[in-house]
Every structure is written in structure tokens, then in C-alpha cells.
Amino acid sequence: GENVEQHPSTLSVQEGDSAVIKCTYSDSASNYFPWYKQELGKRPQLIIDIRSNVGEKKDQRIAVTLNKTAKHFSLHITETQPEDSAVYFCAARGFGNEKLTFGTGTRLTIIP
Amino acid sequence: DAGVIQSPRHEVTEMGQEVTLRCKPISGHNSLFWYRQTMMRGLELLIYFNNNVPIDDSGMPEDRFSAKMPNASFSTLKIQPSEPRDSAVYFCASSEQGPGELFFGEGSRLTVL
Numbered sequence: 001g002e003n004v005e006q007h008p009s010t011l012s013v014q015e016g017d018s019a020v021i022k023c024t025y026s027d028s029a030s031n032y033f034p035w036y037k038q039e040l041g042k043r044p045q046l047i048i049d050i051r052s053n054v055g056e057k058k059d060q061r062i063a064v065t066l067n068k069t070a071k072h073f074s075l076h077i078t079e080t081q082p083e084d085s086a087v088y089f090c091a092a093r094g095f096g097n098e099k100l101t102f103g104t105g106t107r108l109t110i111i112p
Numbered sequence: 113d114a115g116v117i118q119s120p121r122h123e124v125t126e127m128g129q130e131v132t133l134r135c136k137p138i139s140g141h142n143s144l145f146w147y148r149q150t151m152m153r154g155l156e157l158l159i160y161f162n163n164n165v166p167i168d169d170s171g172m173p174e175d176r177f178s179a180k181m182p183n184a185s186f187s188t189l190k191i192q193p194s195e196p197r198d199s200a201v202y203f204c205a206s207s208e209q210g211p212g213e214l215f216f217g218e219g220s221r222l223t224v225l
Binding site: 001032034036042043044045046049089098099100101102103104105 | 143145147154155157160162167168170203207209212213214216217218219
């Protein structure tokens, strides 16, 4: 089955700086890669996703890049703000498969 | 739509007791998922259903766990008998069929003493 690895497990960034979280996946047939944000005590919520026919996607301060050859994808947050502090999960879904496999999460702390 | 609705939000029980967690997916969503979240193991998929049919239950830890989806608007996850290591937050999520956004419920925090 699919295996998703995520790094780093914790990340502290000065407010205003950029944060980058990286994930690798094992199943070359995977074709959908979402990122979820989970605030303390809350549910995970989708912040951005990318499909395998696209190399990069941006939404305001958030961007995701995908390298299918290397089987890795990354989340980039620019101009970080205190409300960006949360746990971020990457995930991958295989072709023709509803199953979403999550990475182990990155706890991002924005230092004011 | 009110989103995915889970109950109870919190459950404290004693080892050996039966626990039943409930979920109402978003109307019109064909797929329903049960995840377990712990500090040690992160978000683990336990089981998922397509059109009320269980498709993959390979994540169900052992025979003490069972899940049902009798109709498109209701699912249960049952643990019998419960053990302290079952303590976790259990999330139900639903989505439209095909690759797309997974909508999570608020979760059920289970503590087994």
C-alpha cells in the first residue's frame, strides 16, 4: 500500500518568514495530493490540493509543488502569520482508489 | 449542510465496556471514512465505505473493532471490548466519489480507563 513520509516533524519560523514542509510517497500510481491544516483541538481541514497532471499550484500565501519523477511534493507558506501555527498533514491518494494515506504531520509554530 | 456530524464528542469508559461511535456524513457524499488519531501513530485509516459498502478494512486493528453503514446517512464504529490503548480521537470523514476534498467531523475523543 501507499506510504507517505513527512518532514520535518516540528518547525519554528519567525513571523513574516517562509515555511516549507516536504513529503514523499511510495506509490507511483498516486494522483491526488492534498494538504490539511489542523488547529489545536479542531478537525483537519483542506487548505490546498494538487493533482498529478500539475506541477505547481498557488493560493495566495500558500503553494504546493509536485515532482512525480522523484515522488515528492512540498507545501510552501510565505509571509507567515501567527494564525498559521497548526499541525499540517500531507496525504496521497492512489489512482482509482478512494483511500487517502496521511503523513505523520508537521507542527508549525510561528514566532511573533 | 451542517457538515459531518459525529457523536459523542467525548466518551470516557472503563476497560471491557462496549463503545459505539456514530457518524452522519454530508448528504450526497458517496464515500465515508473512519480515521483514528493518536500522538504516536498520527491519522490512521481504519475503514472506508463506498455507497454503503465496506471497501477496505485493512486498517481495523483487530476483531474488537467493527464498523457498519446501514444506509447513506449513518455509520457506526464499535469497539467491544474496549482497552486503554484504544484511547484516541476518532474522526469520521466523507467525500464525493473520486479524488476530492475529504470533510472531517469534529471527532470523538475516547478515553478508556
